[in-house]
Amino acid sequence: MIPVAFDYKKASSVEDALAALAEGGEDAKLMGGGQSLVPVLRLRLNAPSVVVDCSSIPELKGIKDEGGKIVIGAGTTHHAVMNDPAVKSSLKVLADATASVADPQIRHRGTLGGALAHSDPRADQPPVALALDAEFTIAGATGQRCVAAADFFQGPFETAVGPDEILVSIAFPKLDGWGGHYEKFNRAAQAWSIIGVAAAVRMEGGKIAEARIGLTNVGGTPHRASAVEQALVGASSIAEVEAASMYASDNLSPFADEDADVDYRLHLARVLTARSVAKAAGIS
Amino acid sequence: MTDVVDAGTALGRPIKRKEDARLLHGQTNWTDNIQLPGTVHMAILRSPLAHAKITHLDVSGALAMPNVVAAFGAAELGELNSSVPCVWPVTDDMVAPDFPALAKDTVHHVGDCVAVVLATDAVSAADALEAMSVDYEPLQAVVNMESAISPGSTLVHEDKGTNTCYVYNLGGGYDEKVKEADVVIKRRFINQRLIPAFMEPRSVVAAPMGMSDEITMWTSTQIPHILRLLIALVTGIPENNLRVIAPDVGGGFGGKLQIYREEILVAQLARKLGRPVKWTETRSEDMVATHHGRDQIQDIEIAAKSDGTLVGLKVDLKANMGAYLQIITPGIPLLGMFMYPGIYKMDAYDFQCTGVFTNTTPTDAYRGAGRPESTYAIERIMDELAAELGMEPMELRRKNWIKHEEFPYTTIAGLTYDTGNYELATARALELFDYEGLRAEQKSRRDSGDRVQLGIGISTFTEMCGLAPSRTLGALKYVAGGWEHCTVRVLPTGKVEVITGTSPHGQGHETAWSQIASSILGVPVEDIEVVHSDTGRAPYGMDTYGSRSLAVGGQAIKEASERLVEKARVIAAHQIECSPEDLEYVDGVFQVKGDPEKSQPLGAVAFEAFTAHNLPDGVEPTLSAEATIDPQDFSYPHGTHLAAMEVDTETGKVTVRKYVCVDDVGVQVNPMIVEGQVHGGVAQGIAQALYEGANYDEDGQPQNANLSTYLIPSAPDLPSFITDTTCTPSTTNPLGTKGVGEAGAIASTPAIINGIVDAIRHLGVNDVLMPATPMTVWKTIQAAQGGK
Numbered sequence A: 001m002i003p004v005a006f007d008y009k010k011a012s013s014v015e016d017a018l019a020a021l022a023e024g025g026e027d028a029k030l031m032g033g034g035q036s037l038v039p040v041l042r043l044r045l046n047a048p049s050v051v052v053d054c055s056s057i058p059e060l061k062g063i064k065d066e067g068g069k070i071v072i073g074a075g076t077t078h079h080a081v082m083n084d085p086a087v088k089s090s091l092k093v094l095a096d097a098t099a100s101v102a103d104p105q106i107r108h109r110g111t112l113g114g115a116l117a118h119s120d121p122r123a124d125q126p127p128v129a130l131a132l133d134a135e136f137t138i139a140g141a142t143g144q145r146c147v148a149a150a151d152f153f154q155g156p157f158e159t160a161v162g163p164d165e166i167l168v169s170i171a172f173p174k175l176d177g178w179g180g181h182y183e184k185f186n187r188a189a190q191a192w193s194i195i196g197v198a199a200a201v202r203m204e205g206g207k208i209a210e211a212r213i214g215l216t217n218v219g220g221t222p223h224r225a226s227a228v229e230q231a232l233v234g235a236s237s238i239a240e241v242e243a244a245s246m247y248a249s250d251n252l253s254p255f256a257d258e259d260a261d262v263d264y265r266l267h268l269a270r271v272l273t274a275r276s277v278a279k280a281a282g283i284s
Numbered sequence B: 001m002t003d004v005v006d007a008g009t010a011l012g013r014p015i016k017r018k019e020d021a022r023l024l025h026g027q028t029n030w031t032d033n034i035q036l037p038g039t040v041h042m043a044i045l046r047s048p049l050a051h052a053k054i055t056h057l058d059v060s061g062a063l064a065m066p067n068v069v070a071a072f073g074a075a076e077l078g079e080l081n082s083s084v085p086c087v088w089p090v091t092d093d094m095v096a097p098d099f100p101a102l103a104k105d106t107v108h109h110v111g112d113c114v115a116v117v118l119a120t121d122a123v124s125a126a127d128a129l130e131a132m133s134v135d136y137e138p139l140q141a142v143v144n145m146e147s148a149i150s151p152g153s154t155l156v157h158e159d160k161g162t163n164t165c166y167v168y169n170l171g172g173g174y175d176e177k178v179k180e181a182d183v184v185i186k187r188r189f190i191n192q193r194l195i196p197a198f199m200e201p202r203s204v205v206a207a208p209m210g211m212s213d214e215i216t217m218w219t220s221t222q223i224p225h226i227l228r229l230l231i232a233l234v235t236g237i238p239e240n241n242l243r244v245i246a247p248d249v250g251g252g253f254g255g256k257l258q259i260y261r262e263e264i265l266v267a268q269l270a271r272k273l274g275r276p277v278k279w280t281e282t283r284s285e286d287m288v289a290t291h292h293g294r295d296q297i298q299d300i301e302i303a304a305k306s307d308g309t310l311v312g313l314k315v316d317l318k319a320n321m322g323a324y325l326q327i328i329t330p331g332i333p334l335l336g337m338f339m340y341p342g343i344y345k346m347d348a349y350d351f352q353c354t355g356v357f358t359n360t361t362p363t364d365a366y367r368g369a370g371r372p373e374s375t376y377a378i379e380r381i382m383d384e385l386a387a388e389l390g391m392e393p394m395e396l397r398r399k400n401w402i403k404h405e406e407f408p409y410t411t412i413a414g415l416t417y418d419t420g421n422y423e424l425a426t427a428r429a430l431e432l433f434d435y436e437g438l439r440a441e442q443k444s445r446r447d448s449g450d451r452v453q454l455g456i457g458i459s460t461f462t463e464m465c466g467l468a469p470s471r472t473l474g475a476l477k478y479v480a481g482g483w484e485h486c487t488v489r490v491l492p493t494g495k496v497e498v499i500t501g502t503s504p505h506g507q508g509h510e511t512a513w514s515q516i517a518s519s520i521l522g523v524p525v526e527d528i529e530v531v532h533s534d535t536g537r538a539p540y541g542m543d544t545y546g547s548r549s550l551a552v553g554g555q556a557i558k559e560a561s562e563r564l565v566e567k568a569r570v571i572a573a574h575q576i577e578c579s580p581e582d583l584e585y586v587d588g589v590f591q592v593k594g595d596p597e598k599s600q601p602l603g604a605v606a607f608e609a610f611t612a613h614n615l616p617d618g619v620e621p622t623l624s625a626e627a628t629i630d631p632q633d634f635s636y637p638h639g640t641h642l643a644a645m646e647v648d649t650e651t652g653k654v655t656v657r658k659y660v661c662v663d664d665v666g667v668q669v670n671p672m673i674v675e676g677q678v679h680g681g682v683a684q685g686i687a688q689a690l691y692e693g694a695n696y697d698e699d700g701q702p703q704n705a706n707l708s709t710y711l712i713p714s715a716p717d718l719p720s721f722i723t724d725t726t727c728t729p730s731t732t733n734p735l736g737t738k739g740v741g742e743a744g745a746i747a748s749t750p751a752i753i754n755g756i757v758d759a760i761r762h763l764g765v766n767d768v769l770m771p772a773t774p775m776t777v778w779k780t781i782q783a784a785q786g787g788k
Ligand SMILES: Cc1cc2nc3c(=O)[nH]c(=O)nc-3n(C[C@H](O)[C@H](O)[C@H](O)COP(=O)(O)OP(=O)(O)OC[C@H]3O[C@@H](n4cnc5c(N)ncnc54)[C@H](O)[C@@H]3O)c2cc1C
Pocket: A029, A030, A031, A032, A033, A034, A035, A036, A037, A038, A039, A054, A074, A075, A100, A101, A102, A103, A106, A109, A110, A111, A112, A113, A114, A115, A116, A117, A118, A120, A122, A123, A124, A125, A161, A165, A166, A167, A168, A190, A191, A192, A193
């Protein structure tokens, strides 16, 4: 549990951090809140020669309401995200998912950008970003580019962010008037999800008009349950929600681990999708 | 809190623990905080394989690394490579493999010690490990106990010719008696492997002390006194030159009731290098190198008449020793042997235990040590028998348990339970639980086919603790006594030292022992210092494990305090010029009966004893007294635990909705500490039922040896426990106390599983494996419903 020695550089701006990454080359590693990176270093699973700390870069922090969307700086802590009034009212599912991450100490250090860039297949916020069609702003040597959520998550611990790039912010389309819920299924209060289902639902006249659904830990990347989204349109009863949720296991090829084998994960995907949607929609 | 017997001023009061301020603020001396000049840090190269020949080991690469002082494999260590002792040879023909501090030519489990490096800082030592060169030739790993003892199995220790450590038998009358039974049921229960996972990882510092021959060891242990003796024996360091100190110790649960190879290595290398050596384990090391607990396969058979009267019990146990024998590894299942009959009367009991070697981390004591396993088996099978007979499970228990008027009662396992009142504890528990109300709710949920089913789990447990007297332990071939020592001193300023041979690691002895002494000496608790866990300051002692500290050590404090008062009375009488019989002792002051103006406070007597200017003839100077107590017998706490369990039949997730326990731990010195011990114990037992379980794959690779996959529950996972107590004072010790350290952990596991099975029995389920994870419960329901 003692990391290999490394150099430490505290970046003061995105430019500064990009320069440090360029200088450090292959062996440089960015650090946000350090809540995923530090355990990796301590277990000697990774041994960067330089760690570039971007936790004090002002441009990476803060939450802005930009009319149709809410833009969250990559360096904003989980604690700040889940307590932000705009997030709570327009992105309830994000606030819920964030509140379910780890414990208060970790949420005061860990960042939204760090969690998304880390892209742990078990993480709780990636399925929200995917379901809500978030947009990722990434800075590199040649300037900034925008990546859609569908293209951002590329595999377990792999994203569109290159080794010499920085995730700057994430923009979420506002879902005013939508219901939202994050159904986290785990074995102990502070354990990782066995499965998590993010659901956002717009109701019209007691019926589901639109739904967005993302699942975590059912594969190497978060999963968008498009078939369920379509089947839910028009649903108004729990039986209809459950019927539509049967599609949640379509096109899934989950892995087996100590907590769930393949059958059980597919079963949970269906059951928990129904529960998440029902809660988001207020249908019981 | 009910029925607390108040035996004096401080006894029986729920006063706050005086050690807590320093422990909670971290303002204390954990072993790893000890920084001695010139210290070298040890790091250990551990085997990544469960079973392999070491075909090549070259530590010289490490020597070339920065700040490295020395490096050793078994060859370099030579004669200093002492073996870890086992002090409980349970049978004459028990097989005990060599257990050298560093593996010689074969590694036997993942985490086995292969080589060490010492550097002037811990980071350099960790880095230097990677510069060692080692090659292994993998051998087949022996993991499964049943295949280990099948003919033709690979051997864990080739030279021993067998994987069977021992076979132990008790009883013999069952097969004859069972003919009288109307109902016989057989079950196989698995008590899975657990990892103690105490909060403070192990840490050891050993240092040669200046110009003297003394070596001082600070180590995070439960047993400084026994450790000193055994380290002296195996290393050859003269016992009188070895001082062992257990500073504040952050938990143990039996995991620090051990002599670890790392402790031997640190002691030997401090001596060899002539400078302080320090080693602190990482959590990853802890999970594979600290001994594990439980890991038993229990084949159990119970026989009864059709009216529920028990006829007999037969237990065939396979107990996983792991790869080596630690100090009391083989004896752990035998502590359980006595407790399979639980609180019930029956006419026959056969027991057999086979100790089995496998290529896994050695097992040894873990909170309850053998007794949780047996309690689990008997309390589970009582529920199964009730179901078979169509009886209410509490009714079956009531029919068979020892009635309060039948105590003392000698059980079929040969123990004599001195006191108890199962009726009283049960009545109180049922009342607090709202048993009838919950049964009604269970029925309505069943009738409506609710997704969430409700079950009630019962555990009417007893246990034996405070292992004593020494003669009995001798008969069990346990190589240590069951006595305990205490010296009480009143210093010339009137302050008191209580010097105990017990060794707390979180239990609050400093407060409780002060309360006992205070109640006799009349000195405020604040003026009493409890001195412990330092072989240089404390007399010989037998340390802390098996819920023995109060039931045994507490008696020595009482006795020594009383002896001290008697000595002081003689001096005070001399000072007042009266006869000792004329004096009464009130709140720390000797006064003449009927003439309280004529008095001497204890402090003044102590000062007189110190100057010795005017002592009566024949009285020795200084005011101190000692006592070494060997109690008459074990003590037998008991209680009734009830759990209301909700099972989500769709996902398999279970929730502890309500937990009530009424424990009888005899006289309580400090009810708040008792309640704390019950809470922690119950949580730990629930952890076995629902969360924890150390798994290996078929190659002997640990599957969850870290705290992210080996799940330990925390407060949000548990309900608020409803606790209460009853009190039938123990008659085996003068304070009337019983142990409480393990009771909760022994009682709660079967209550939880019984509750789960009760919730889904109507779905065709009659057992659930531990830990009852959501997947396990869901699969169990699926299988019972005829799915896959
Ligand atoms: C005990 C524990 C329990 C946890 N439980 C959960 C849980 O239940 N659910 C859950 O979702 N998460 C959980 N986490 C993870 C937690 O949410 C982390 O905070 C998060 O994954 C990483 O955020 P961070 O800011 O700490 O990132 P860091 O650890 O600093 O970095 C993680 C990775 O992201 C990269 N990175 C960081 N910032 C940027 C950036 N701006 N641009 C590009 N790359 C970047 C780093 O280089 C690194 O590779 C847990 C963590 C711990 C320690």
